[in-house]
Amino acid sequence: MGKLFEPVSGLLTVPYEPNEKSELKENPPRFTWMPAKPEDDRYLLQISSSSEFEADSTEQVGPLPFNFYTPDHVFEPGTYYWRYALAEEAGAAAQFCWSEVRSFVVPEHLPSTPLPTRETRYADTDVAHPRLWLQPGRVEALRERIRKDAAVCGWDVFYEKSVRPWMEKKLIPEPERYPDNKRVAKLWRKMYMDCQETLYAIRHLSVAGVLLEDADILEQAKRWLLHVVSWDPGGTTSRDYNDEAAFRIAGAVAWGYDWLHGILSEEERAAVRANLLIRTEQVAHHVIDRSRIHRVPYDSHAVRSLSSVLVPACIAMLHEEPKAREWLDYALEYYACLYSPWGGQDGGWAEGPMYWTTGLAYLIDALNLIRQYVDIDLFKRPFFTRTGDFPLYVNSPGTVRASFGDQSSLGEPPSLKTAYNIRQFAGLTGNGLYQWYYEQVKEQDKDADTKFYNYGWWDFRFDDLLYNHDYPAVQPVVPVPESIEPVKWFRDVGWVAFHRRMDDPDEHIQLLVKSSPYGSLSHSHGDQNGFLLHAYGEPLAIDSGYYIAFGSTMHRNWRRQTISKNGLLIDGKGQYAGTDKVLCKEACGLVEEVLSKPGFASVRMNATSAYRETVPYLKRYVREVHWLDDSYAVIVDSVDLDRPGRVSWLMHTLHQMELKGQVFRVVGTKAEMEGRFVYVSSGDMTLSQHDQFTDVDPSEYEGLPSQWHLRAETKETQSHRIVTLLVPMKKGDDKFVSYFIDDQDHGIHLYFTNEKGTTRMIEVPKAY
Known part of the structure; x- marks a missing residue:
């Protein structure tokens, strides 16, 4: 039997963790290792309190489809050992060629962040629609609140500014190809904005039509959705032609399919779902098979596409398309184990505050969808409890040209989009400093929608609607010496x-x-x-x-x-x-x-x-x-x-x-x-x-x-x-x-x- 291939981890690849030098910050530990085969690799993982891996003190899991794993239970404090083997070497346990044995220590009083197993994690999910943000029972509850008070959760502002305009606007045509298929910045930006507005039209009309039970709004939403489904999924809005366009159109189709499910005919549902499946598979194939972010995690767009495409699309198709479950599993396991490649337990983001903003904007949306539908709260991981500190300290309100990295907002104070992100972490953690940040930036940024790096990513009225519905108000805390680290x-x-x-x-x-x-x-x-x-x-x-x-x-x-x-x-x-x-x-x-x-x-x-x-x-x-x-x-x-x-x-x-x-x-x-x-x-x-x-x-x-x-x-x-x-x-x-x-x-x-x-x-x- 040949020796197990155990390559040294390189600068751009995942490490072998945990190990004797690891300082665990959450329980259970996250396990990562370098792949033992170029493809079709499946693993058995053993974790033991015994360095000899005696049967009564050893847990074996697998086969695992990838080279990373998050256990579904916490560990008692103490010293542990782990090793892995290729699962294809089937037979008696003694025949497995096991990896090097590594050890780690689990200290006391760590945050508890296990991930439910693949077999159980969707057991209680609803097969009915919608699923994105609200499930049927919660739809009816919000509908009743709107009937009694049109201003509830900012509904009136959302309806006037983010729904009604799309009742009148003409359908946006399918983007044209670049001259000679060579990217031109001006045309790229137009394509980008056309697809973003298409997402706004379908998502907002669909949500409003269902909540208000308004036939005219629903018909307009359906018109937009079927129009977009007529676009060639292998054309200008495909992942390989323009990934930013692809992310937005896949998201639009996912929201439309999910919220309009009840008014679509069987034939229409099948056509929309088939289109969504193709678009999602394009992204999943790139992420898992080409970019391989579970091996080489430093691909900013690929990591972001988990949030923008795989999570909403796979939730919308779960229980209906087998591949949706497979891809959603990958996204959940990536978030639970490998996220974030750009920072660690302190909550930093190596690419700087603007890419923290764009990366976290999509991630927040995705983790909220997971939290609401799958009932898994990934926000409890230490990175998410602390990452609001990053913009607070390195992109503070009122500062200009005072932070590192690429910034589309270079020369301007922190963007309102950054403030909305940090407000989310205020709602999650109760941190009043984050709420102060949000209020300061919102007060200063009066014309946010005129800026490409805001309107091209977020509709603030929709964000307000979701946040006000899902999270409590947090009182701001002023960053005086007693409340902030100098x-x-x-x-x-x-x-x-x-x-x-x-x-x-x-x-x-x-x-x-x-x-x-x-x-x-x-x-x-x-x-x-x-x-x-x-x-x-x-x-x-x-x-x-x-x-x-x-x-x-x-x-x-x-x-x-x-x-x-x-x-x-x-x-x-x-x-x-x-x-x-x-x-x-x-x-x-x-x-x-x-x-x-x-x-x-x-x-x-x-x-x-x-x-x-x-x-x-x-x-x-x-x-x-x-x-x-x-x-x-x-x-x-x-x-x-x-x-x-x-x-x-x-x-x-x-x-x-x-x-x-x-x-x-x-x-x-x-x-x-x-x-x-x-x-x-x-x-x-x-x-x-x-x-x-x-x-x-x-x-x-x-x-x-x-x-x-x-x-x-x-x-x-x-x-x-x-x-x-x-x-x-x-x-x-x-x-x-x-x-x-x-x-x-x-x-x-x-x-x-x-x-x-x-x-x-x-x-x-x-x-x-």
């Missing part, structure tokens, strides 16, 4: 946020730094060890550039690259941020330490690996950021090379800077900042600035305001120590922080004194 470390993604007075935009200071294990993968950028500073209502050290389009020259050559970040170039070269996913993941950073005490907070980050591909002679690059007395920052950069080289210290801002000697000053409309290089081991820096976007097609930013880019360059040497003082202030305050240097020993001791007479010392090793 330093927030998202260990899972390597982001650290420092805050002062988040409760008051005119007094708020946010300093955000990043050194992420995800590197520049997916929607992340080459910005390890980078920083951003927003103070007194204005961005001062910004995430520069414009969001033109994904894949534009602005995106590829500027936004993703280190040259656009508040970071370092070494001999003119930044971190790897190209198209090779392996190299992007390897170009990672690490937050080594975070300290916090009254008056002093600091983070130490290591981005050496981020330059390995581009600057192979870099031995070490560590950046320390010290946030002192809630009012100023000291940044210490230590760069050691195998040969002499120059370091360029970069910073970007919206305003032309005043440069003088070793000082640069940003003067904005509400705030200003003085930056000063207080110690540079190689001698004085050479400072310059410009307002160009290097290697970007000028037509992409024609007519847009200039941004200014500081470049401070060292002399050539093998080791560099750069200490930078940043003092933000309200415009016109003209305050400064005094300093002096003591270098009598083998280190450099720098002393800083603020306007209140408080002195802080920072030690910097000398460069030899």
